Amino acid sequence: MDFDRIKEKLEILADAAKYDVSCSSSGSKRKNTKKGLGDSSGMGICHSYTQDGRCVSLLKILLTNHCIFDCAYCVTRKSNDIKRAAFKVQEVVDLTISFYRRNYIEGLFLSSGIFKSADHTMERLIRVAKKLREEENFNGYIHLKSIPGASDELMREAGLYADRLSVNIEIPTKSGLKLLAPDKDHEDFMKPMEKVKNEIIQYKHESKLIKSTPKYAPAGQSTQMIVGATGESDRDIMYSSAFFYRKYNMKRVYYSGYVPVSNDPRLPAIGSQVPMLRENRLYQTDWLMRFYGFDIRELLNEQHQHLDMEIDPKLSWALRNRQLFPVDVNRVEKKLLLRIPGIGLKSVNKIIQARKFTKLNWEHLKKIGIAMNRAKYFITCDSREKELKDLSSENLKSIILQNSQSKFRKDINNQLSLFQ
Amino acid sequence: MTEKVLTYDGTFMGFLCCVFLSYEQKIKVVEIIPAGLDQSQLFCETENVLTEESKALRVLKGLKTKTSSNGFLRIKWAFLSEETGIELKLLQMINYIFSKKQKVDSDYSNPAVLEITKTAKKVGREKHRMEAFVRFRLTKDDIYFAIIEPDFNVLPIIKKHFKSRYADQKWLIYDLKRKFGCFYDLNKTEYVSMDLPEDMGISGGNLEYFDPGEIYFQKLWKEYFEATNIKSRANMRLHVQHVPKRYWKYLSEKSTFT
């Protein structure tokens, strides 16, 4: 191995890949068979964290950053004056195996700029995955990018080797896409998603009948949207997101605060702040939608097109729906427990367990670990003392804000001042 | 009721024998400690409990029928915390479990249950961290070798993970603090004890012991780690929260390679 050459390529092609925030390596169920290398049946592990606190779980690189397209929001765009490089198929295979054996990574996330054509690029990505599976007997995690416009046959093949496939829609609205990536066709994104979805459904069906049906993308598909590149509202973003979850059975939708990479006047200037707080609120909303039983229209709608940056979306919803509260934590059904601000999924389960044995009071609830500073205004329990509940929502919000420390406090002040 | 301090050999089976004895003799146990450690109860009878597998297994069987599989795991993990006084807490939880008809290992309103659960969670976190932060280095004789110094005694519960993952390579994980390692020879794992030369280091690729390519992969990994960072998103507080500084020594991406 020519380490110096590889090092140079790695620097360029890891740098270009880092804007894809997905690093998940869970949900695959691929077991180590025949004493091979690797196992992805577990939870997925973060082997390190970047200095911005993101999980490092996969070797995330581009095969090449040569690209024939010119999407304005992308560092790899054709018109950008940067160093270009390309890995050979075998180089990626060797690097993945060597890192995996040392327990640096859970697997590979391979994406690419589009060289020559979509099919040509996709075919090369598949070759890497195929070699890993067939020549190296590798059972670690493989995430391949579906190249927009790739043929159905290739998408079918990709899923036979990859655990996860993803197409990043990047721009949440059609109009935004037209503005920033005029030479890309909206349909080109949807087609591979549709194909992957159908293959997964078919796999699930067939594997019930025939046990030995080869796995197809067992960790499903995901997509990513850039936040804050065009003027889209939180509602636009989350409605698109809900659409992707529903229409294509997405496992995950990722939200990535736009990191300025261009002086293009259509985009936020280089040096403008990455909207990390907004990104965080979107993730919270995503979770409410997927795990807490909320319909997205309850959280965002015609009257509320943007999320409240100061407080989390569940609290925000609860303050708009005071008539439902307070609820008695010792009695109320799970569906409503999940809707109480300051009580997370884990606490909900703990409460349900614990209340079988004892009537819970404030002390118990504190020990269980719920966020009392928010929850206490929305619940009753087996304690005498009651919290003030006849406050207006406005007052309540400001009391809660005064008594809570947000890790984003600084950002809130910064980002809010933009609107003042 | 007589009060007694029990000492045992420090193993989980040994501890279960203490539990057995407490029921058999109907005594009040005030302390359980590994033999050789100082007891804090000065004016109390001490009994050294011998480990007998048959007794331990009887307790084990009883426990398994009266706990959920998670509850049982929590008991085992909490034990591995090696925290002072954990044995007595475990005994209290076990007493509570045996005193009730239904399964109560998730009754968090019981203080012992809650505390054991919390301790088990800490051990679980350490287990998870070690599974993440173990960094193998390839030795000259083709063994992937890693050194750890975990806060709790987690080697016994991480070996399974590594065995299923690295089935086709020889590996050895060595706990420097507790002076024993786990070696996988392509067929089975076994515990080993050995003296490590000082200059093996926790990262780096001293050519006396390691494959000539080894150091390059550590450097490539570090290169990758740096390239994948997004400066405008820097958040060191979050970074340190995820990778507490005491773990940095394991990570070649944090090493300076001087």
Ligand code: SF4
């Ligand atoms: S096609 Fe992909 S890599 Fe190429 S410029 Fe557009 S987003 Fe970037």
